[in-house]
Amino acid sequence: MAMNLTRRHFLKTASIAAASIPLSQVVAKAESGVVKAPLVSPGTFKNTQTAVGGVCEMCFWRCQLVGKIRDGRLIKLEGNPKSIDNGVSICARGNAGVKMLYDPDRLKYPMKNVGKRGAPKWQRITWDEALDTCATKLKAIADRDGAKSLAIFPHGSSATYPMHFFEHTVGTPNVSEASFFQCRGIRDTAYMATIDTPPNEDVDMANTKVIFLLGCHFGENIHVSHVKRYLKGLENGAKLVVVDPRYSASAAKSDIWVQIRPGTDTAFLLAIMNYLIQNKKYNIDFVEEYGEGFEKMAAGIKGWTLEKAAQECDVPAAQIKEVAELLAANMPNVAIHPGRHVSWYGNDFQRQRALACLTGVLGAFGVPGSFVLPKGPKGLTKITWPKKEAHEESLQAMADVHHYSPPGTPTDLIRNTAITGKPYPIKGCVIWGQNPIQTIPNQEKTIKMLEQMEFVMCVDVMPTDITMFADILLPDCSYLERYDMIKTGTQWDFADTQQQYIAPRMPLVAPGFERKESIWITNEIAKRMGYGDKIPVKSQEEGVDKMLAGVNLSIAQIKAEDGIHLQPGKDPYGEMDLTVLFYNEELEDNGYPGIPTYIPVERAPAGYARLLYGRSPVHTFNRTQNNAWLMAEMDTTPVWVNDKLAAKLELKEGDTVSLVNQDGVKSRTTATVKVTPGIREDSVYIYHGFGSMNPDMTVGCNKGIDDTSLITKLAVDPETGAHGMRNNFVKLVKVS
Ligand code: SF4
Known part of the structure; x- marks a missing residue:
């Protein structure tokens, strides 16, 4: 089940x-x-x-x-x-x-593409013509092949109302939100499989004794109140542990920086838990009261000694022990952060399960400085589109895969179905505020999917790479x-x-x-498709x-x-209605590991480095790439190269390079090299979201390297169907 x-x-x-x-x-x-x-x-x-x-x-x-x-x-x-x-x-x-x-x-008027998808020529049209075209085309496809022949890629608050229209009322299950399948979906489902609650990011960092960050890079990743809590915690004397292959802004503030081999985080977490259990340094009272399947997990991870993990993770055993001792000495007032963007290597559900279990081993729930669920206001009236009575099965349910998928359908399943026509055709596409060229790995495949569509409509505030593929392009209010x-x-x-x-x-x-707002646009399309009464x-x-x-x-x-x-408000601390499933039988029944399990990933082949990416402090990925003020702060992404690797490759600070990945895909644009010991020798790092190709973005086009174009190899997380995007490797080619 x-x-x-x-x-x-x-x-x-x-x-x-x-x-x-x-x-x-x-x-x-x-x-x-x-x-x-x-x-x-x-x-x-x-x-x-x-x-x-x-x-x-x-x-x-x-x-x-x-x-x-x-x-x-x-x-x-x-x-x-x-x-x-x-x-x-x-x-x-x-x-x-x-x-x-x-x-x-910015997009100003409804436009029709009288050129080709990918090489558009825009002609201004009236709203009536635009809405009539969208409704007629989508309705014809849905009438002929069923609602499931439509796919929707929504993003942002503007897209929620139309998403519910197409999903609930028209009835397509083929809805794919980048924020679920390329970002936090794995985190939420893994925590639900462990504590039956998706985590928020409001771990109580301000009042904690230890902040434990795995891959989070606060300072580069800025969400104002969140960063305030983090800084308040540090100001109050919290110790900071940062696990990251890169010397990030957070690593620079840390007490312990674990420069881990990419992809091995679960091994690291299992070794910490095993050490705490073997040495009876875990929260015995909490585990007895709230834990289920603890003995099974303890027995299953027994082989994860400090030495074994040290070898796998390429960090000293003494450092893993130091982290474990620090957590034990301060439990339960430790903040194990669940992360945000966690689609990394295709083994991510297991890592997120291990993080939730480590929180349980330390009993770090519901007390100051731990995992808390602050209670917000309740009672706002729900407003949504009515649901169709008989709903289509999702692609993952039909194939009996990805049983822990976030709501919607994994993007790659939609693409594969659209390209092959199996098990059914997908011929109509609605893209609302999302930019699948930049958010979904393997651009060639995304373009192939779009090419076979009979109709593509996009609604956005700005031109982006995906809007180049629209037949009808509609201007949204900001x-x-x-x-x-x-x-x-x-x-x-x-x-x-x-x-x-x-x-x-x-x-x-x-x-x-x-410019019009999404409710008006959606309602006008709905009326024309025959759903005016809903x-x-x-x-x-x-x-x-x-x-x-x-x-x-x-x-x-x-x-x-x-x-x-x-x-x-209400006190966020105290009794929580909580069970921590250290062993989850249902997972095992579905063919997945019942206890958190380390699944090794491919290492960089000779001559290549793993391509890692992350957030820039002044950009929101690709969405801000045409913003003149922000581009004045940062209009390109340097490539972080380890100093020893740079010496081997005869590269120096400021050299211009192209990147070529393991499949021979070369970056369209170039970037300069940043030589630093702050990145492992087996990896390089760039900021995500640069290198747009749409010439209508007069500020952002062709600035920096587009990392998504180099992410051609997908590692699909088996439990969720989400896409691991850090299993691609690149060579650096100096440009004279
Ligand atoms: S971009 Fe806006 S919402 Fe996001 S952290 Fe900055 S001010 Fe807050």
Whole structure:
């Protein structure tokens, strides 16, 4: 039996703790959120009004904003002083939202591609023509081959409402969210298979004694309130353990940096657990009260001695022991971070299970400084599309694989089905806010999938690499121009009194040109496809008000409260309804290891280095690649090369290189070399998201190297079907 995962269950404690229904309105003359707010602003701006109710979406974290408006134009964004989440702080990307809003390259009108997919020629058309075409084409395909012949690739809050329309009401199971299958899906399902709860990232770092990070690189990965908690913990004297092949911004602050061989993290975690168990240094009381299958796990990992792990992980045995002793000495007040982007090597479900089990071995649940589930506001009304009674089976269910898949369908299964036509054809494609060229490995395969489609529609704010493949391209409102999702959360760790907040997104300015919001676009397509009677909300204001009615609030009231409603919170510590499955019988029944198990991955062949990638502090992957302010900060990605490897290859700092992967794929663009002992000799590292190929991105096109183009080899995680993307190897070729 596979887990019965619903999207809502899966999302219920997601880090953003947001009510995930975007409720945008669509009216060209949307009322702006401008009010005469009595807010104390950190900046002084003459002749401006302060607009409240902004919620950032330059990344998914959703900090609360105010905007400075002069003559109807947004001139500056700041954190909302009333926020108990990010406060007045926002990051570089948050600030640069202004530049995104007025980017001259933004999509402005509905467009039709009269050229080829991949080499488009755009012709401006009316909204009526665009909507008629989308609805007619999608309906014809679904009528002929069934709803399952449509695939949808959504991303971001704007895409949730249309995703529910196509998934629930039209009825296709072929929905693939990059955030699930290329990012955090493995983490959430592995924790659910261990403690029946997906983790959020609100581990109590501010009040902990030890922060344990495996592959997390805070400082380069910036989510404002999260980084504040991390820094508060360090300020309070927490020890920091960082496991990373690279000397990241976090490694630079660490007490212990474990420069591990890529792909061997599970071996490292098993050896720590085994050491603690063998030496009776684990949390015996906790394990007895909350654990199940502990003896089975203890017996199964007995072979993982410090020495064996040291050899596998290429780190000293004494260092593994040092980490284990540090954790034991401070348990249960240790923060084992579950990570965010965890699709690495195709053995990732096991690593995430091991992290959850290590948390259990230490009893680090529900006490200060540990894994906690802070309680946010409850009671917002749910608004969603009605579900079809008889639903199509998913591709993974048909093939009886990936029983622990996140909600939706693994992207590679959709691609394979579309390309082969087996077990059925997929001929219509809706891409909403996602850029599968840059998010999904093996670009050639993605392009092949798109080429065989009868119809491709894209909705986005900016041109991206994927929009080049659209037949119809529609301009979405940005997060600064629309009502939308309601961000909720809680603050528990910076004050003695807990508080909760409710912050619906409100427009700071009216939408420009012919941009429309997703509810309007979806409803218009739905009407034309014959689903007009099923439309759940007519406008964003109606929708947001309906949601807020569940907690006896309204837009008007929250506007009067400066954009954020505060209410008393609840103590996040204390009894948790918890069982830790150290051994999971159901996993074993499905053919997977019942206890966390190390699965080795391929090592770099001679002459090659493993391609590792990560976040840049001033970019959100590819989404900010055309932002002139952010590109002024960083417009390319250096290639981190180990100093010894550089000497062997006769490369020096600043040399220009191309990368060629194991399948002979060469990077379209070049980058410069950064020579450093801060990366292992068997690996190189670049920032993800650079090297866009769309010439309509006049700032970002061809800047830096596109790592996704070099990730041609997929390692599919067996439990989840998610894609491991760090099993590709590259050679560096010096460019004269
Ligand atoms: S962390 Fe930065 S980009 Fe992300 S929501 Fe906050 S301000 Fe915006």
